Every structure is written in C-alpha cells, then in structure tokens.
Amino acid sequence: MSLPLQSTPGTPLAIAGTFASLAVFLSITAHIAARNVLGDVPVRNAFVVGPVPAAVSFLVATFARTNTPVLFLGLGLALALDGVAIHYLYDRTPRLSAYITLIHFVVSVILGTVLFGILAIIQSAPG
Template sequence: MLLPLQAAPEGPLAVAGTFASFAIFLSVTAHIAARNVLGDVPVRNAFVVGPVPAAISVLVATFAAGNSTVILVGVAAAIALDWAAIRALYDESTRLSAYITFIHFVVSVILGAIVFGLWALSLSAPG
C-alpha cells in the first residue's frame, strides 16, 4: 500500500530523475559537511561523494518493497560507502572521515526535513 506522499516510479526516466535530484542534494550536503569540518575544500569532491549514497538509496527504495531488513542494510551500506568516498577523496584519517560522514548524515537529515516540511506546507496552502 502506498502512502499519499509516496509514488511508484513510472519508468526509467523517473528513476533517473529521482537519482539525479537526490545525488545533487547529497552533494550539496556533503560539501556543507566537509566545509564545516575541514574549512575550504574543493566542491568537485562533493559531487563525487553525493552520488554514492544516492545510488544505494534509489536501488534500495526501488527493490526493497517494504522489507525492513533490506532497508537497514541499505542504510548501513550507504553510510559505509559514503565514509569510504569521503576518506578516499579528502585523504583524511579514518576517524576524521567518520566525523565528516556523521556531519554529512546530520546535515542531510536536517536539511531534508526542512525542505520536505516547506514542500508539504506549500501543498497545504489555500489555492
């Protein structure tokens, strides 16, 4: 059963659009997290980090079909690969890469909640 705010993707173009928009969102939040921890960093690194968890998230959302175990494994894999991409691209220690990954997760959740809240609020506005 789909909730009112959920929609099944209607073809490969919808999945690609979902992936692209989520990858851009996660790239922006990755850059915010890296700048917060490291200071001035190149933005191109964030545009390599963002698509990694986005790809896993879209795959899990497309094929998990409500299986909570698969969803939890997908979240863990997205966080682990996010850490690996941050570690490789920013060339930082394991601990500092984990901290940047944590900040990336927190910024993504907070900014996502704000954007979703604004979107839901705009849908409820009188015509």
C-alpha cells in the same frame, strides 16, 4: 495539477530526474559537511561523494520495499560507502572521515526535513 516540466511517474526520465535530484542534494550536503569540518575544500569532491549513497538508496528502494531489516542494512551500506568515498576523496584519517560522514548524515536529515516541511506547507496552502 501537474507542473509543466513534470514527467509521467515511473518513466525512465522521471527515474533519472529523481536520482539526479537526490545525488545533487547529497552532494550539496556532503560539501556543507566537509566545509564544516575541514574548512575550504574543493566542491568537485562533493559531486563525487553524493551519487554514492544516492545509488545505494535507489537500489534498496527498488528491491526491498517492505523488508525493514534490508532497509536498515541499506542505510548502513550507504553510510559505509559514503565514509569510504569521503576517506579517499579528502585523504583524511578514518576517524576524521567517519566524523565527516556523521556530519553529512545529520546535515542531510535536517535539510531534508526542512525542505519536506516547506513543500508540505506549500502544497497544503489554499488554492
């Protein structure tokens, strides 16, 4: 069963939609992480941070499908660039920026796991 707004897999629209969804998800988790550590922060900074690891994720997924060491290097690069973006956008010390990056990673993994579990439960429901 396809959803009315679902496009054909592999089309430019599907790829752009997937990238945008990942960037928005990572922006939301970046904002949650920054608010958790810094308190009240502008949301516009998070919408600059989110696309950075999303772009690295897309590049690694495109060019290194089965090469495990490259996947781990991509994760390290995404975390490093995420930390650099957080450091410059929030104007904090490198140590505090690294802490916010760690919290961003943890929040993204936890929220992503919960959302994936909810989708898996919904899809496995008897129709």
